Amino acid sequence: MRHFIASRCSYRLLLVGLLCLLFAGCTQYQMQGVVVEGMVSSIRVLDKDDPRLLEGYPLPMAMVESTLDADRLNRKTLPRAISDVDGSFVVPVDETGAGYLDYYIRIVVRKAGYDTAITDMRIPGPDKLIFVTLARGEDKYKPEPEDLLEETMKMGEPYMQ
16 A cells, blocks of 8 residues: 555655656747947857857847748747837747757847847857947948749739749
């Protein structure tokens, strides 16, 4: 009888442990970062405790646009984020395994009066931050068209007649 009770308790503990792992794995990944003023516009991935995160003047109100699989036709635009007073931003990524599996993302960070920072990269893990520096200057970035097929058809119209 004692063995039966002990095995039931161990099964319950195992079940509770599995449920905790399941719920922890179901939380939505959030890509986090910080935007600061710098000499050159760039985007890098750093550890959360990297001392370079404290360098530079934080830039609030910078717009962060992200696109999953930007080079493919089935790309997915993620919600836009705006940097806070301390330059920090958070982009929710609603994809299974994001932050752990290989997802590639294009990140574009813009602010009026600053040159745009853009990069294609692998989504960083949950223990990393995106460090964005924006340099003062003219913004020369031209966004890609939303629908590549439609844009291609428009460009080809003069040749079709």
